Amino acid sequence: MPEHGKSGDDTDVVDLLLAQHGQIKNALESVRDSTGAERQRRFDDLVRLLAVHESAEEEVVHPAARRHSVAKEIVDDRLHEEDEAKHALARLAEIGVDHADFDGAFRAFADKVVAHAEKEEKEEFGQLITQASREERVRLANVVRFAEAVAPTRPHPGVGESAAANLLAGPPLAVFDRIRDAIRDRRRQSGDA
Template structure:
């Protein structure tokens, strides 16, 4: 079995895309607590994934001359997704409009992931060494380490009652801050 610390950032992000797609589907087809857990997991994973891309992957892409138009388009899509996710969170899973809005959100997220893989990741792979991509993967793992994983003890299982998991914007902000701190202390561009 391969050492996970030897996986490069592209492999790691593509695997995350797979998990994101599975969670999107789970939210679409499940109900009750299972659906809530899938949504909570989706919020966490999207925060980890998008923050790592914004703070580490996209800057590395720019550094290695990946088209600024491609990077800017992905960043714009990520901002839209962040706002849409926060809106869905505020709306709540039981709201009558949640399903239709979530389905549209899921479609945009999948399209975004496919564009990243096709346009940005391919160029990044051509422009960087395996060692550099492994270092970039470390930053993604740092983001995962700072993302909340479960409710605080003594707090109910709902996300609304649990501020450390809390609204998506709070989760995104926490991970962005941790990654900025890490980047300022590391040699990654």
């Protein structure tokens, strides 16, 4: 297996996504283990983290996987799971963290997110390591890092009209759309479209 980097700007996309999977698992646990205002804050953080991660995968990683011979049905299955997760997340936001049905619905959501991550790691990431050049994987990681950079850590009402300040305004599906659009714009600007 080709070597893949672990630090700084030479981190490849697989390492970066694996680290994000760990962050997502931790964020899921933190939502489950909290209550009240703390649970809402942690849920908002999870929405941001998932929006960055899934949007980057949708716009950067899955197209690269297709270019490198990952079976179309594997990528399509992951995209379908991601779409289902976005809608489940929107439903969770709609009912609210204090609703009696939140705990059960969130547990089911969290289990699906973890299963999805494990499928990606097994079916898609290994192919990228063996099929994509190191240079391409590092370049892909830079685009994913851009997605992280444009998403603020949490919504800050009244901060102003900057793109970054407004990325988290609105329901979870809007967050995904805004980050995905920012990634597309960045890819076009850098010639990676």
